[in-house]
Amino acid sequence: MPHYKVSFGDSEALIGEGEWAYFCSRYRLVEAAGGLVKNSAGEYLMIFRNGRWDLPKGKREEGESMEQAAVREVMEECGISRLTLQGLLVATYHTYALQGVDVLKKTCWYAMTCSGKQRRLRPQAEEGIEAAEFLPAEKVAGYLLRAYPAVRDVFAAERRGLAAGAYGSEAYGSEALRTLVEPLASYTT
Numbered sequence: 001m002p003h004y005k006v007s008f009g010d011s012e013a014l015i016g017e018g019e020w021a022y023f024c025s026r027y028r029l030v031e032a033a034g035g036l037v038k039n040s041a042g043e044y045l046m047i048f049r050n051g052r053w054d055l056p057k058g059k060r061e062e063g064e065s066m067e068q069a070a071v072r073e074v075m076e077e078c079g080i081s082r083l084t085l086q087g088l089l090v091a092t093y094h095t096y097a098l099q100g101v102d103v104l105k106k107t108c109w110y111a112m113t114c115s116g117k118q119r120r121l122r123p124q125a126e127e128g129i130e131a132a133e134f135l136p137a138e139k140v141a142g143y144l145l146r147a148y149p150a151v152r153d154v155f156a157a158e159r160r161g162l163a164a165g166a167y168g169s170e171a172y173g174s175e176a177l178r179t180l181v182e183p184l185a186s187y188t189t
Helices: 017-025 066-078 137-144 149-163 168-172 175-180 182-187
Strands: 003-008 011-016 028-038 044-049 052-054 057-059 083-098 101-114 129-135
Touching: 003 017, 003 149, 011 017, 028 066, 028 083, 028 149, 044 066, 044 137, 057 066, 066 083, 066 101, 066 129, 083 149, 101 149, 129 137, 137 149
Parallel strands: 003 083, 028 101
Antiparallel strands: 003 011, 028 044, 028 057, 044 052, 044 129, 083 101
């Protein structure tokens, strides 16, 4: 039976398709998009916000496609340019409370690459981002220990896409990446 995986802070629950409409009715839905960015050196872009390692993402603006929102948010939150969208990785759901309102955020995550030499990254301080860094593939698993479950799900989705050959050997086909997320299997469901 189909289900939806929802994160509640560090906890997760599976909501059955039959209960999904009722579950959603209890929240204000917010649509967001973000990116898992890999540079030409094979490093992954991560941000540090609210004491956690995360990926750049944000709310979709009126009249904007999810793909446009993902690229804009990565550029705004990290000061990065020359992004190429590779494809949709996964959609994740998480909840939070904002000014007494319960929110369910659906985030569409896209695989992206950036080309050329990137100038110094500029974390968007007004969004609470303390750091934006490109990390070597072999270090990512350690950083994911201090990340929300949805972020681990994004890397797991990329691993599944790699196994299926979804992103092509040039952009995402390195052996380092294939082995990077193997240790994550014990951290994702």
